[in-house]
Amino acid sequence: MPMPPDAASLTEFNDLVDRYCAGLLDRESFDKLESILRSSGERRRQFRETMSTHAALNEIADMYEIDQTACDLSGVSLSNVMQQDSPTAGVFPADQRTPSSSHRSTWLAVAVACAASLVISFLFVHYHSDEANKTAAGPDTSVPAQVAENSTQAVRHMDSLLPPTRLVSNRSIALIKSAVDVNWGPSSTPLRVGEVVPSHSVHFESGILEIVFLSGAMMVVEGPAKLDLVSVDKAILHRGKVRCYVPPAAVGFTVETLDTKYLDLGTEFGVEIKPDGKQELHVFDGEVRVDSLVGNQSPQTVLSGEGLQQKSDQKWEKITSDPNQFTNTVDLSRRKTTQGQKSYQAWREYREKIKADPSLVVYYDFDSQTDNPQVLKDLSKNAIDGSIIGCELSPGRWEAKTSLEFKKPSDRVRLNIPGEFGDVTMTAWLRLDGFDRLFNSIFLTDRYEDGHLHWQVKSSGEIDAGIKPADSLRRIYVTSPMLGYEDLGRWIHLAVVVDITAQTLTHYLDGGRVATFDLRIGSEPKPPGAPIPTIRFGKTELGNWRPERAYDNSPVRNLNGRIDEFAMFSRTFSDFEIRELFNQSRN
Structure with a gap:
């Protein structure tokens, strides 16, 4: 039987909602929250208001777009499902997605309604779907099977957007x-x-x-x-x-x-x-x-x-x-400082080996200063210096080393890598401070044409690479969630190796291989396509994306965190070489 509306105290309800927003709600607590929302219109109203504020704060500061598909995930009309609790909400047509100042208040209301209604509609529809299966209700009280299935798929989709938490x-x-x-x-x-x-x-x-x-x-x-x-x-x-x-x-x-x-x-x-x-x-x-x-x-x-x-x-x-x-803690602090100084010096010595590699295409150590603070110096022979836009210098892996901090949607490093490559290895030390976007950019090309390679971290904690083949829009190579909330704020080492000869793409985390994919297939259940012949880059960005045209519904991909080191090589690295690179350069 449903819980009476006042069965849960306001304190308990608020605690459940807070933990839901923080991504810390386990299955048992989720079921309790769902039961409360089923039974109480007042609690649904409070939950909707909380989620409205949560959604607005996450997006309004740096984005004036709305993705209509977010309001269509459940496959049902949200206004119909929610009409007993909320007014009907519309969305802008595609050609009006960049609103003028006179439209921003309307946009905010729409964004809020979509974000909140999506969660509420699942809970409400899922409840009635269960009741319809348990009783011989007539057509006026039952929910079509397709609606229930779409609602379940919507929640699975929402769950897949959140990184795991080991807590x-x-x-x-x-x-x-x-x-x-x-x-x-x-x-x-x-x-x-x-x-x-x-x-x-x-x-x-x-x-x-x-x-x-x-x-x-x-x-x-x-x-x-x-x-x-x-x-x-x-x-x-x-x-x-x-x-x-x-x-x-x-x-x-x-x-x-x-x-x-x-x-x-x-x-x-x-x-x-x-x-x-x-x-x-x-x-x-x-x-x-x-x-x-x-x-x-x-x-x-x-x-x-x-x-x-x-x-x-x-x-x-x-x-x-x-x-x-x-x-004691004083001794410990002193020893940590000494260890940091030793490992920093060891990295500086190992850096000379990286610079001497004949396959080195570009190498940013974020520690070599130039006269112009807007220039990120490339230590390779190609001298592909980057242009720093908006980013601020911050402490790196060691106290004596600097990194670049990416926070605002305008923060990025612009560079241009000409030519075509048969094999590619990219490595980066970075510190994530949040899984803010569906895609959190590490390295993205401006355009997305044949052979272009994208590298990013998804909001789910998955490490994502995408290549544009000649015969389709995109092939993706995505790990299972490798990163979670507990990885925020720590320095991690990522590497991706593209082997054109073997037609494979391999992801590495902290020196260890985590996933290898066939370039002709990717990570999706699709039949094999044409081989990838070459990899290209051209105009590219570290930590952000400036697409030359609208390729999908996620144009905002700025990184929330720091990058401490980035290198690209025109050959494949072995597992041993990736492990050595990690061990020799970690703090």
Whole structure:
């Protein structure tokens, strides 16, 4: 039975809507939101207003167009579906999509209605479709099967536009904040800085790992170490040493060993398991309760400046805590700076190898200054300097290095790459700050003619390449979602390799191959077409797109983020070369 209109509190409803807008709504919560909207016209009205504001804020600042197909995704008349809750909304014809100032208020109303109505219409139609299948309702209450199918397809389409989030999908409990000189060893899977992880066993041979739990507790782990991340407020240490910082919001955080439990009571403390298996506790601030997990020993409370050293037969000896025995945040910061300086210098040396490659077509390191701040210097022999439009200099992968930040729809780098190419490898270091557009440009040609290559990231987290063949409009080569919300704000390395001889296109992420496609087919279920004979570019842009004519309904593709390095080669790179390029140039 439907929920009564007032069954859900306004607070709960607002929380569901907020998480829906943020892309953090799991299946169970989505079903709850859907049930509320089915049963309450007032909640549907509130939801429609929220989504209207959400849609308007995302688009009005930098775009005065409306894509009529967005209002037709469900295959039904939105005004008919929504007439009990909203007025009829129209759309501009194709020849009026760039409104004058007198039309902008009308455009905004249309854009708002389309964005909000699409979601509401699915929920409303989907509900009535379910009811029609459950009861022997007459023609006045049933919904045609095609309408229900189209509505379901519309939501699947909407879901496909959003990147994944591991915070929900794998119940993440901690964030890998930093790693300094970490040697993971042959039997361990490396964790990336910025990665959020679920319950996980962490072991490495040397170095320092900084882990922040979603409860707020923070842990500095020194190798060699092995520990299990169990929950947001619990870790099990098997070897090594950890220094824990526990703020008031995370009081109760626990570090366990095989035989002892260290319960935080508002503290900064360290725990070490020495090579002989004996344990030490050092309390630097606050207090810790120590409970034995074997035997009948009574709990002990250890205060600031005190510690315990484990002896044989589960006996403990009191000691004075020693802060210098554990790495603190100041030491960690200093070591991170030193590591950054070393890796930056190593990259500068490796850059000379890139510049010496005879197949190098264009190379922007974003670190070589010119007298003109509008010029992006090409370090290849071809001297294809780029023209910087609007972008601002920002910190790059290292403190000492610069990058270009792309934010506004006008931000871009213009260049012109003449000639035809039999094989192409493109690589880029970039930092995404948002999945703002359906297509987020990395490298796009102005025109889209035979042999032209586009490279971009979709709003779904998919890495996308497109080539214009002679026998069709476009062939696309799109990965499964490789990037998600947790990848925002971190530096990633992307590469795409086009092998004309083998007729393949391969995507790489952080040095690893993620997908390979047949150039004659692409990633769509289509019969093979003609081979791609050559790749061409001509007038091109980094981080944006200035199409010479309207090729599709997504003309705004500006990147929201930074580009730190870009290179193009007129040959194919092997998996080993891509991995080397990544390893030698990462921070």
